[in-house]
Amino acid sequence: MAEKTVPFTKAQLESIIQKYPTPFHIYDEQAIRDNARKLLAAFSWAPGFKEYFAVKATPNPHILKILKEEGIGADCSSLAELILSQQAGIVGENIIFSSNDTPAEEYQAAKDIGAIINLDDITHIDYLEKHVGIPEIISFRYNPGSLLQGGNDIIGYPEEAKYGLTREQILSAYKIMQDKGVKRFALHTMVMSNELSGDSFIGTAVMMFDLVLEIYQKLGIRIEMIDLGGGIGVPYRPEQQAVDLDFVGQGIRKAYEEKIVANGLHPLNITMECGRMITGPYGYLVSTALHKKEIYKNYIGLDACMANLMRPALYGSYHHITVMGKEEYPLDHVYDVTGSLCENNDKFAIDRSLPKIDIGDIVVIHDAGAHGHAMGFNYNGKLRSSELLLKADGSVSMIRRAETLADYFATLDFETCELPLAAATKNK
Numbered sequence: 001m002a003e004k005t006v007p008f009t010k011a012q013l014e015s016i017i018q019k020y021p022t023p024f025h026i027y028d029e030q031a032i033r034d035n036a037r038k039l040l041a042a043f044s045w046a047p048g049f050k051e052y053f054a055v056k057a058t059p060n061p062h063i064l065k066i067l068k069e070e071g072i073g074a075d076c077s078s079l080a081e082l083i084l085s086q087q088a089g090i091v092g093e094n095i096i097f098s099s100n101d102t103p104a105e106e107y108q109a110a111k112d113i114g115a116i117i118n119l120d121d122i123t124h125i126d127y128l129e130k131h132v133g134i135p136e137i138i139s140f141r142y143n144p145g146s147l148l149q150g151g152n153d154i155i156g157y158p159e160e161a162k163y164g165l166t167r168e169q170i171l172s173a174y175k176i177m178q179d180k181g182v183k184r185f186a187l188h189t190m191v192m193s194n195e196l197s198g199d200s201f202i203g204t205a206v207m208m209f210d211l212v213l214e215i216y217q218k219l220g221i222r223i224e225m226i227d228l229g230g231g232i233g234v235p236y237r238p239e240q241q242a243v244d245l246d247f248v249g250q251g252i253r254k255a256y257e258e259k260i261v262a263n264g265l266h267p268l269n270i271t272m273e274c275g276r277m278i279t280g281p282y283g284y285l286v287s288t289a290l291h292k293k294e295i296y297k298n299y300i301g302l303d304a305c306m307a308n309l310m311r312p313a314l315y316g317s318y319h320h321i322t323v324m325g326k327e328e329y330p331l332d333h334v335y336d337v338t339g340s341l342c343e344n345n346d347k348f349a350i351d352r353s354l355p356k357i358d359i360g361d362i363v364v365i366h367d368a369g370a371h372g373h374a375m376g377f378n379y380n381g382k383l384r385s386s387e388l389l390l391k392a393d394g395s396v397s398m399i400r401r402a403e404t405l406a407d408y409f410a411t412l413d414f415e416t417c418e419l420p421l422a423a424a425t426k427n428k
């Protein structure tokens with residue numbers, strides 16, 4: 001069971017709201033740190049273990065800096081993400097550039113900052129060489145294709161994914177790089193997303209260890225680092241269970257001893273690129289109930305909308321909801337909890353049993369710390385909200401201000417005009 005609690009009381013939240021109006025995202029710094037330490041502890045046995053935080057999950061340099069202090073690097077896939085990492089002081093091989101469909105200038109920036117470049121396709125070797133040159137260390141992203149045969153433990157459908165090199169291509173790719181004089185090699189894969197089965201991650205490691213051995217036997221290349229990607233899930237629903245990181249760490253350790261140590265390939269650095277599990281459960285979207293309407297169904301309209309958290313509308317994802325001060329009330333009302341977009345899928349919850357909600361109630365949406373604010377957009381003229389950090393001592397600081405109308409209009413080169421409302425008032 002994933003307990004769905006909030007790290008603040010109603011009174012605390014009310015005083016935060018006096019200074020920072022809803023809607024906003026708020027991140028629990030101590031919980032993020034504790035969680036990061038748990039992941040690192042599970043792999044404390046592993047040589048050179050490194051977690052590269054997938055920046056796309058929570059692209060805020062204040063968050064990246066906290067993670068850096070815990071010894072975590074960055075997984076980037078765009079120029080902006082490289083700059084965010086640099087702002088947080090994460091540079092060099094503390095960055096892996098796991099991009100796809102990448103423009104030359106982004107490869108150039110990744111090379112300039114000293115990041116490990118992880119190529120997504122065999123044709124990208126020529127592209128990289130032509131535009132930026134061959135770097136000192138190179139990584140390839142492996143796509144194992146169909147995993148349904150072979151009795152493996154991995155859940156996922158890599159054959160449907162646009163990423164990576166096929167089994168045949170991967171050996172050729174290392175050979176090409178070897179012939180070009182490259183001496184340092186990494187191997188990457190990411191076959192799962194939001195997965196809660198620990199066995200899947202052990203299965204992925206086994207597959208990668210086997211491939212490291214095959215590459216060594218066929219090409220004489222000693223891979224120095226494997227990257228198992230991200231994909232560790234978040235127990236969004238209260239009845240779900242978080243991945244047991246120690247179980248995963250120990251399972252991978254056993255496979256490492258059997259496949260890597262036993263074949264004389266120790267040390268092999270093990271790395272991951274988790275994003276969602278690092279910040280997801282420790283961010284909350286805080287909003288206020290604006291409207292209540294009763295037609296064929298009962299609706300609660302919030303001051304937040306899909307522009308603040310797109311996952312429910314995009315994937316039909318469940319996000320737990322707490323109505324502040326009503327945690328112990330019976331869940332005897334059924335609501336659709338909506339935002340204000342002119343899109344009927346702008347709903348945070350459908351047919352959700354909740355306590356009776358009144359206008360003005362503070363409604364907290366859980367597990368919004370990853371792919372929440374990050375996926376924000378401006379459709380319907382909606383503005384992205386602020387991001388706040390709840391620090392270990394209970395104080396709060398703003399780590400990104402809310403957008404203003406000036407931000408919305410900043411990209412338009414058009415004669416400014418006053419809002420009709422303002423003009424109408426003036427004429428009176």
Ligand SMILES: *Cc1c(COP(=O)(O)O)cnc(C)c1O
Pocket residue numbers: 054056057075098099190193194229230231232273274275276277
């Ligand atoms: C999204 C992504 C990750 C992180 O995935 P999570 O599910 O957030 O752990 C890691 N690597 C790559 C290449 C990604 O695209």
